Amino acid sequence: MSSLVKEDLEKKLFKPLSQNLYEFIQIELSVQDRYYLCVSVTKNEEVKIIMVKHYRIGLDEKYEVTKKWSLNDLQMIDGKEADTDNPFFDLHFKKVYSLEAYSCASKYAFARTVNKLNHAYLKKDLQIVNFDSTYINDDSIWSSNNKDCLVLMRICFYAFNLLCLSLCPLPL
Numbered sequence: 001m002s003s004l005v006k007e008d009l010e011k012k013l014f015k016p017l018s019q020n021l022y023e024f025i026q027i028e029l030s031v032q033d034r035y036y037l038c039v040s041v042t043k044n045e046e047v048k049i050i051m052v053k054h055y056r057i058g059l060d061e062k063y064e065v066t067k068k069w070s071l072n073d074l075q076m077i078d079g080k081e082a083d084t085d086n087p088f089f090d091l092h093f094k095k096v097y098s099l100e101a102y103s104c105a106s107k108y109a110f111a112r113t114v115n116k117l118n119h120a121y122l123k124k125d126l127q128i129v130n131f132d133s134t135y136i137n138d139d140s141i142w143s144s145n146n147k148d149c150l151v152l153m154r155i156c157f158y159a160f161n162l163l164c165l166s167l168c169p170l171p172l
Contacts, residue, residue: 005024005036005054006021006024008061008063009024009036009038009063012061012062012063013052013065014038014040017040017042018042018043019040019042019043019048020040020041021038021039021040022039022040022041022113022117023038023039023109023110023113024036024038024039024052025037025101025102025106025107025109025110026101026102026106027101027102028100028101028102029099029100033053033054033055034053034054034055035051035052035054035066036051036052036054037049037050037051037052037099037101037110038050038051038052039071039110039113039117041121045121046072046121047070047071047114047117047118047121047122048069048070048071049069049070049071049074049091050065050068050069051065051068052064052065053065053066067097069091069093071114071117071118071121071122071126072122073093073094074091074092074114075092075093075127076091076126076127076128076129077089077090077091077092077111077114077126077128077129077131078090078092078129078130079107079111079128079129079130079131080130081130082130082131082132085104086104087100087101087102087103087104087106087107088100088101088107089107089110089111105151108131108136108151111131111136112135112136114126114128115128115136134154135151
């Protein structure tokens with residue numbers, strides 16, 4: 001489903017704006033409407049963060065840009081609580097925008113993409129706080145293009161270790 005939405009977003013919104021869509025996540029803003037937070041790169045290699053409203057008119061899917069920021073203006077991404085599985089995060093521009101991602105995994109996917117594009121295009125000191133850095137940074141052994149599959153693999157690895165430890169007899 002998400003690949004179809006990405007194709008539709010690219011075709012109807014980002015290609016006409018001469019931008020390449022790198023990542024999008026669904027965010028929770030209202031009950032009736034669907035919103036996406038998108039990260040794109042322009043032909044001039046400027047990274048944009050764009051909030052898009054998705055709605056239907058009859059059978060036609062429509063997208064409307066509601067907010068647009070430059071990555072250069074982003075000061076910090078605050079994941080709220082690194083130790084809990086929550087979808088809430090803040091984007092700090094001149095104003096702080098509190099958002100709720102569809103899932104914790106999509107929040108991390110967004111932060112990974114912003115971090116990767118920051119290193120590729122801006123190389124500025126972007127603060128990403130209250131996230132588990134293992135899942136954000138590309139220099140960790142768990143990072144790759146597989147994204148959340150590796151997160152799941154690491155969770156399975158920890159679960160297997162816990163199972164093995166629980167089956168070991170304790171010396172009396």
